[in-house]
Amino acid sequence: MQRRLMLLFLWFRLLNLIAAKNYNRNDFPPDFVFGASTSAYQVEGAALQDGRTPSIYDTFAHQSRKGTPDPDVACDQYHKYKEDVQLMAETGLDAYRFSISWSRLIPNGRGPINPKGLRYYNNLINELIRHGIEPHVTLLHIDVPQALVDDYESFLNRRIIEDFTAYVDVCFREFGDRVRYWTTLNEPNIFVFGGYDIGNYPPGRCSSPFGNCSRGNSETEPYIAAHLLLLAHGSAVKLYKEKYQAKQLGFVGMNLLSYHFSPITNTRENIIATRRTYDFLIGWFMHPLTYGDYPEIMKKNVGSRIPVFTEKESNLVKGSFDFIGINYYSIMETKDYSTGLSKYPRDFFADIGVKWTYSDPSALPEEFMFPNEPWGLERVLEYFKDVYQNPLIFIHENGQVAKHSTATNDQFRVEYLQSHIGSLLSAVRNGSDTRGYFVWSFMDVYELSYGFKSTFGLYYVDFNSPNLTRQPKLSQRWYSEFLKGKNTTTYVDMNKGEDAIINRSSI
Template identity: 60%
Template sequence: MLNSVRLLVLSLLLLVIENYVYDDARFFVYGVVDEYGRDDFPDEFVFGSGTSAYQFEGAVLEDGRSFSIWDTFAHSGVPWNNGENADITCDGYHKYKEDIELIADMGLEAYRFSISWSRLIPNGRGSVNIKGLQFYNDFINRLIAHGIQPHVTLNHFDIPQILANEYGGWISRKSVKDFVAYADVCFREFGDRVLHWTTFNEANIFSLGGYDYGFSPPGRCSSPFGFNCSKGNSTSEPYLVAHNLLLSHASAARLYRQKYKASQHGFIGFNLLGFWFEPYTNTTKDVKATQRARDFYLGWFLNPLVNGDYPEIMKKNAGNRIPTFTKFESQRMKGSFDFLGLNHYTTLYVKDNSISLEMDTRDFDADMGVTYTFGTGNEFPAQFPVAPLGLQSLLNYMKEEYGNPPIYIHENGQAQPRNATLMDTPRVEYLHAYIGALLDALRNGSNTRGYFVWSFLDLFEVIGGYASAYGLYYVDMADKELTRYPKLSAHWYANFLKGKNLSATIPNIMNHVRALPSVASSTRLPLCRMTPSTRPASPFKTCKWSYFMKSDPK
């Protein structure tokens, strides 16, 4: 049975704007600083954008890459991806050189991307794939040659499927050893040029979406929770997976500090999806429920990383379903990060639902005992509500509750339908408001070090497939060359980064955007589209998924 919390979480990730028209020249003030420029931020503060390996690279059957749990999940026909997958996506594996030129032309100071474990070490452990190594070396070298900082994520929802087949992937403690060995290869091969490492992307949402709700890879859940999964246990697996992610992170961080830090001088971080939570009313019940939501969504990982253990309310409500840290593990965990990454999109308003604690069988949501709303009067609005004060509040909470650690806003952006328009004024308004909120937070003492727009290109999204587009650049999926076109937001962001007067340049930007080729009508990629004829033919003439679609352990 689908409850309102799951539907809301799914809608959060599927938000796109339908026939939404804005006055071109209108820019709203959302209670944050409205007039600012790049020079209002510290020189050492970095602005960038990003992608992830599975969503960007394509080439899933080329040069020795094996399949990840995301490949398998996308090919399972989940309805919220419209039956689509990222076999080709933006074809970043072949087009990365021109993409890096676009990144440089925009004036990005940093670029966030992930490494595909399946491309670098196809068997999950053991020998390194030379072709994969060459690809990432060249990618990093080209970024650096253009003066762009590489910010690398080690795992973005895509552990090799072969490890899921062998022992269940992240539900097994065996994953810790394999992840650390993989991280060791990355540090050894790329660490002389990469200073910023993030172990896991959105560890909280990966644990929930993949192992409680079942709407993201690997799609595990159990009745009456989740979305009709065929395997899994929603009551325990999210907690188990989160525990193994934390242990993997702490072990990889310890390895880096002992083996590489002295010579490479880099930094290790951890990333979470960071909604901000406000009480729906000022009643005591809603106020307490809001703190529970913060403890469950943020404290679930931040408390162990900062204090060495889970929040007391989680241990009380989840009982023996939440694993415990040994004293040794707790000591290793505490302080095992140099920075935190937060992916922030909007604010949620929390209502008490503590009656769920009376259920005989509970999952994460029932243990938390809350429900959410956007506070807009519409349970499922057409787009993320623009609520930049939530970002300020989130950063202030990090300062007050967790000692003001160094923070990077790793993702912030607004979705639109892919084939809507290049004139993405709503996204410009969104970015303008949130960057202003970030500046206010910095002036109030936040230790935030950087900001990354999600995403650089229109990608294959976790929820929505190709229908939902966050990119600064439009990718024409109907064109075999997958041509990139800058949207209004790309021009706006570039002008901001180059220190130009934003108000004065907007009309000229708009005229330039209008002169671009019109956006093609919606065209879906077939599930197994072959590589364009301009490139050497793939040795795989059809998508051969049979082996990698084997059921992983129940």
């Protein structure tokens, strides 16, 4: 009987894949939102102009300085926002997801508002609305004001909760009459282990043997920072719901980076390791948000190094979202390494007890970096549906990274976007409460991991040109046609997709 049910399940999934192969925008629900994303430091430029002060993103970018162009200039959207919004309108975007630079709006992280920063965001929001584009605003996209780090180490100190809440209060008050969708934090799960464990993200903290940083403690700081990020988020949501939501009728949520984790082989150990990985990377934030506490396996493996929620804190965080934003790019294969749990000292990665690899990285062409495995997105959405009570979801980021080049014939990116949107449609048809999809990124931007050397943009940006000229790529033309209801087919490797379902059905 069990084998018959599994075969029936796979047959229906295959039929759904076939149905998703031919689709257009009208196959999505009428209110489904399609857009594109950027973030403040990556796109705005004018980093030292009109009262803005440095953030930890500025500090880190200047230390690493990947690529020759100046990250403080980036795409100069601060001065070119009208031109960019016109391009968005021509593309046909329903929405534009961007972030507010905390240190542009409140230069010292707390205290007086910068009138020029306030004016810029009012102008950008108004320009979007004039063109029929809905603003989706992220309140913190890595760029914590450097002043708060210098003062008290920001998310290692509970003082950050009050300062973050005061900052978002300004945003809700000043922009909330026109902004309906607020995301408190972008990828806090990646921010904490990148910034406080291995040190390859701002603020660049770690300890030996897990990284080479001048300060930090990789054993404890990721868990402390995550705890305070959750409490700051909960405080911001509480403020919005008590003070603003009834009048502004908006929604507030959190964003997470989500891979689909797949066992490298279907052994019992690797399947359990895959579940453990989901609990650590996703459950670290989703369990408290949904159930009020960390996953049991995290508490067991981390022990006294992970903070304990008080009853008040648990109640603050539990249920503190109207939606979840998901950034998805690829599948990661997991292999059990639970023998590492007997070793000390341990960091976040050692606490999981796994080893990760990209799926078959040797098969990737040189020009792009992510395997085109769209079924992984569907499996992630199924996971959220099954484990976290099917929350309202926006895909906030999805795209293909490639070497920055003047060549605009990015057929590989078209195929990636086509197939992932098709997989998303399949997930929606299977009951996922996903309401929107945003391409990362609208244009080539300064990337934290790649600098200017590799980019995701629908528009090519000539960073060596004084005018930072924008030029549409093939992917922009495809996405624009799709948004106007003209695309009807997608690229899906049916055999590979079916095999992926069979191989990964155990988890």
